[in-house]
Amino acid sequence: MEFSGDELAEREQRQEIANRIRSLREDNELSIQEMAWATGRSPEEYEARESGEADLTFTFLFKCARKLGVDITELMTGESPHIKWYSIVRAHEGMQIKRHSQFEYLHKAPFFKGRMCEPFLVDVPYDEKLQHEPIHLSYHAGQELDLVIKGHLRFQFEDHAEDVGPGDTLLYDSGRGHGIIAIDGEDAQIFAVVLPTEERDMDPDNKPIEGIR
Known part of the structure; x- marks a missing residue:
């Protein structure tokens, strides 16, 4: 190949x-x-x-x-964050993470030392086949805030789904199942801020194990 x-x-x-x-x-x-x-x-x-x-x-x-x-x-x-007081990352710059169904994450403050959140610009490409499949759910302890920059998305939170568009904001417990896909035939983009807390133990299906802290 x-x-x-x-x-x-x-x-x-x-x-x-x-x-x-x-x-x-x-x-x-x-x-x-x-x-x-x-x-x-x-x-x-x-x-x-x-x-x-x-x-x-x-x-x-x-x-x-x-x-x-x-x-x-x-x-x-391979490099540790070293900026202490403030960080400016210009438009179209940042640390790129292209992972998970071709989502492209651009970390907007990768070298700020001791940061308490993880800010990302996330490109969410439209995929026709995903319109007919269950939305993949992720779990990571803490909270996440997502601001829709462009396009329209379907947001899944456990068994509940919402369609959102430019200017809409989501804030949720990211330790519970959540996921998004682009809809309406167009790519989308969000600004996501991940606010982590201590992880709960997870089972092999990537779901929290109740009662274990």
Whole structure:
């Protein structure tokens, strides 16, 4: 199978990130099982990601960073955040994370040290086949605020769905199942602010295990 230049670069970046995760796991003397548990994956699914064979979703990277005690920027770039007082990231700039169903995340403050939130500009491409499938749900402890910049989306929160458009704002408990898709035949874009708290333990289906804290 032949890959384009962009595809090869993305595969190389994925392998570099996977190598950092493995190295940090070993440095922290954590087992595959412990990391699988922390990321809500089976040991086999986790190993496929740590080896670079499987795609690395934003939620997976976010949970790895939390468990390993590092900033997500360090996982992505190998460089620790160092800006203390304020950060300006110009339009069209930021740390790119292209993961999960081709969503493209652009982190808008990757090198601000000690930040209490994770701000992203997220491009959500329209996909016709997703209009006829259940929306993929993600889980990460904390809250998330999403402001729709352009396009229209269907937001799924557990069993409830809402259609939203430009200027609409969503704030929700991100520890519960949530997901979005672009609708109406056009790409969409949101500004998302993730406000993390301590993770609850997850089962292999990536759902919170009730009663475990």
